[in-house]
Amino acid sequence: QVQLVESGGGLVQPGGSLRLSCAASGSIFNINPMGWYRQTPGKQREAVATITGDGSTTYADSVKGRFTISRDNAKNTVYLQMNSLKPEDTAVYYCYVVVLKRYWGQGTQVTVSS
Secondary structure, three states, X not given: OOEEEEEOOEEEOOOOOEEEEEEEEOOOOOOOOEEEEEEXXXXXXXXXXXXXXXXXXXXXXXXXXXXXXXXXXXXXXXEEEEOOOOHHHOEEEEEEEEEOEEEEOOOEEEEEOO
């Protein structure tokens, strides 16, 4: 069984920064892909960033140059550093890990507002 615990969400002003963390427990290995999605009410969940076991990353066009995904394999933790935040980044952010199937965290709210 795999469990994911997220932290780091909150309220931030436009132009500000937040760092999300997601700690995984269970049968996690360095090769397992991890990443982040986000969802706003009435919309489908949107892929934000992914990182493979060897550190390769992909980003949604809307966050390129502003968000950075990273992982600490020793801690089974994935991070999402979010800079230059915009009101349209407001969403619930979900982390995931792929271990035969995709496991999800509980979600953390990010609100960008003045």
